[in-house]
Amino acid sequence: MLNPDLYLNLNLFDAGAERKTMREGFGQGLLEAGEQNPNIVALAADLRDSVSMTKFAQKFPDRFFEVGVAEQGMVTIASGLAASGKIPFTGSYATFSPGRNWEQIRTTICYNNVPVKIVGSHAGLLTSPDGATHQALEDIALMRALPNTQVVAPCDVHEARKATLAIAENGKPTYLRVMRPPIPVVTTDKTPFRIGRIDAFWTSKKPRATVCAIGDMLYYALCAAMELEQEGLEVEVLNVATVKPLDIDAILTSAKKTKAVVTVEDHQKAGGMGSAVAEALSQTYPVRMKLVGVDDAFGQSGTPEDLILHYGLGQKFIAQAVREAIASK
Amino acid sequence: MELTFEESRKLAYQIRQDIIQMLDFAKSGHSAGPLGMADVFVALYFHVLRHDPKNPKWEDRDRFVLSNGHICPVLYATLARADYFPVQELKTLRTFGSRLQGHPHRASLPGLETTSGPLGSGIAQAVGMALAARLDNKKYDVWVVSSDGELNEGNSWEAIMAASKYHLNNLTLLVDRNNIQIDGFTEQVMPLEPLRDKFEAFGWHVLEVDGHNIEAVVDACNEARSIFEKPVAIIAHTIPGKGVDFMEFNYKWHGEAPGHEDARHAMQELRTLQGKVEPE
Ligand SMILES: Cc1ncc(C[n+]2csc(CCOP(=O)(O)OP(=O)(O)O)c2C)c(N)n1
Ligand SMILES: [Mg+2]
Numbered sequence: 123m124l125n126p127d128l129y130l131n132l133n134l135f136d137a138g139a140e141r142k143t144m145r146e147g148f149g150q151g152l153l154e155a156g157e158q159n160p161n162i163v164a165l166a167a168d169l170r171d172s173v174s175m176t177k178f179a180q181k182f183p184d185r186f187f188e189v190g191v192a193e194q195g196m197v198t199i200a201s202g203l204a205a206s207g208k209i210p211f212t213g214s215y216a217t218f219s220p221g222r223n224w225e226q227i228r229t230t231i232c233y234n235n236v237p238v239k240i241v242g243s244h245a246g247l248l249t250s251p252d253g254a255t256h257q258a259l260e261d262i263a264l265m266r267a268l269p270n271t272q273v274v275a276p277c278d279v280h281e282a283r284k285a286t287l288a289i290a291e292n293g294k295p296t297y298l299r300v301m302r303p304p305i306p307v308v309t310t311d312k313t314p315f316r317i318g319r320i321d322a323f324w325t326s327k328k329p330r331a332t333v334c335a336i337g338d339m340l341y342y343a344l345c346a347a348m349e350l351e352q353e354g355l356e357v358e359v360l361n362v363a364t365v366k367p368l369d370i371d372a373i374l375t376s377a378k379k380t381k382a383v384v385t386v387e388d389h390q391k392a393g394g395m396g397s398a399v400a401e402a403l404s405q406t407y408p409v410r411m412k413l414v415g416v417d418d419a420f421g422q423s424g425t426p427e428d429l430i431l432h433y434g435l436g437q438k439f440i441a442q443a444v445r446e447a448i449a450s451k
Numbered sequence: 452m453e454l455t456f457e458e459s460r461k462l463a464y465q466i467r468q469d470i471i472q473m474l475d476f477a478k479s480g481h482s483a484g485p486l487g488m489a490d491v492f493v494a495l496y497f498h499v500l501r502h503d504p505k506n507p508k509w510e511d512r513d514r515f516v517l518s519n520g521h522i523c524p525v526l527y528a529t530l531a532r533a534d535y536f537p538v539q540e541l542k543t544l545r546t547f548g549s550r551l552q553g554h555p556h557r558a559s560l561p562g563l564e565t566t567s568g569p570l571g572s573g574i575a576q577a578v579g580m581a582l583a584a585r586l587d588n589k590k591y592d593v594w595v596v597s598s599d600g601e602l603n604e605g606n607s608w609e610a611i612m613a614a615s616k617y618h619l620n621n622l623t624l625l626v627d628r629n630n631i632q633i634d635g636f637t638e639q640v641m642p643l644e645p646l647r648d649k650f651e652a653f654g655w656h657v658l659e660v661d662g663h664n665i666e667a668v669v670d671a672c673n674e675a676r677s678i679f680e681k682p683v684a685i686i687a688h689t690i691p692g693k694g695v696d697f698m699e700f701n702y703k704w705h706g707e708a709p710g711h712e713d714a715r716h717a718m719q720e721l722r723t724l725q726g727k728v729e730p731e
Contacts, residue, residue: 166634168600168632168634168641171633191603191632192604192641251477251553252545252568253568254554255554255556255568255569423545423546424546
């Protein structure tokens with residue numbers, strides 16, 4: 123069942139349950155962070171509204187910089203601002219930032235270890251009709267491989283807001299991954315959030331598998347947990363809202379109970395959250411694992427439903443992976 | 452079979468109708484840029500490019516690179532009207548399994564020289580193609596369409612420098628100078644002017660045309676072919692959303708598809724050439 127201690131959205135599974143965009147949560151969080159700390163500045167690369175920086179730009183016109191379609195310029199200017207005491211938030215689509223400008227992020231932000239925030243919007247297959255060029259499926263891999271970074275991927279609008287407020291003050295180069303379309307609201311205002319902490323959103327008395335889910339996939343994982351419960355298969359679902367630093371204690375605690383772990387992400391299997399979990403578990407407490415994610419392929423145009431089905435990510439595939447993981451123990 | 456300019460103008464309005472219908476079916480996609488470039492695309496595909504729709508891989512064809520991939524509805528509609536594939540297929544734009552991806556994918560559709568959508572990569576690829584033509588002693592020319600917004604990208608200028616260094620007289624760049632990008636008017640988001648002087652300072656020969664005068668665009672392209680010393684930039688002044696009154700000059704239509712009602716109004720306007728002729 124949904125963890126009763128986390129103030130989750132209990133109407134989550136209702137038909138017509140509330141949907142909102144993570145981008146909206148980011149925009150609100152950025153505005154609040156800006157109100158709390160005058161050193162916060164924001165930079166856009168001709169996608170101010172798409173990444174929800176408009177509220178901030180209107181409230182703090184002097185602290186907002188529009189650099190045009192220039193993602194490399196955006197992050198390197200941000201690096202200079204950060205070297206001079208500012209806390210810059212940069213925003214574009216994730217394929218372009220951190221995609222196009224990765225080396226500049228690596229050297230001028232991460233190697234310099236300055237607190238620039240890279241907000242990659244329109245991540246994952248959910249950037250649906252635009253096609254493969256706009257669907258970032260490698261961004262987690264790109265950013266978690268870099269030393270000094272933190273990598274945060276919220277699951278809904280509320281978590282996006284809280285994550286934005288938290289990374290504003292973490293003093294680190296940080297990647298925040300958000301998605302384009304409205305998605306189910308899983309948490310509430312009161313749900314706790316801390317960078318580097320993983321919570322079990324679905325708990326059971328005798329879980330037989332652990333499902334680690336991230337971003338938009340958390341909702342599908344929770345639906346799968348419900349489906350499995352009706353079959354008498356109990357699972358635990360962890361919300362991996364921070365990929366780096368990874369809360370290995372939380373994963374270990376669950377894996378020791380279940381001895382089977384399934385990971386689910388709207389991202390390539392290679393280098394993503396599943397890889398991070400596998401790296402950690404294989405060196406501490408190896409258990410049976412199944413990775414659900416995009417398998418070495420580019421995306422394509424379609425509706426979110428088309429793509430989630432085609433690439434084998436939805437509820438049905440998660441449930442099947444859990445059955446297989448349990449069967450192979 | 453070359454069209455008369457009168458037929459070409461009509462065809463451009465047909466292509467604009469195709470664009471509106473495609474976007475109406477897809478319910479997402481870009482309106483302003485595609486409508487604004489219909490005349491330039493007709494000029495290119497029906498008067499300028501050496502190409503063979505029945506043999507899209509013809510070795511000696513001119514290469515055409517669309518750098519600003521988001522205006523692909525105009526490219527797709529033009530390719531269909533030029534007989535690369537059935538017009539019927541246009542309504543599959545952006546749907547699952549379609550060859551008409553939301554942004555052009557080279558391997559999906561015959562007639563596409565490259566994949567685009569991420570801005571600022573087209574001019575450089577065209578430079579590569581022009582260098583290869585020279586290495587292989589090929590006579591084909593390379594044409595690249597870029598938007599004004601994507602001239603913000605550093606890589607556009609890296610390529611512009613390289614084209615000039617190598618005196619790529621087989622390369623012509625057509626800039627869609629429509630003065631809009633996503634966040635507003637180009638001169639507010641990131642000023643480009645004086646654009647002509649910039650190209651000239653970078654060693655290019657510059658021509659400027661009214662991008663809605665098909666004959667003038669064709670003349671400029673022919674002139675570009677004849678310039679021997681330098682790469683040529685044709686700055687095509689266009690009206691974003693051209694032909695649909697409520698879209699013209701409005702940057703809000705950069706990335707919006709018309710709703711069904713809007714599409715109906717747009718079609719009505721396009722059928723009557725903005726009220727200039729009686730509907731047939
Ligand atoms: C590298 C990259 N950054 C950002 C974008 C998002 N984007 C798509 S179109 C566009 C505006 C560019 O201006 P322009 O091409 O002149 O737009 P138009 O005139 O067609 O409306 C932007 C920023 C992109 N496609 N690629
Ligand atoms: Mg433009």
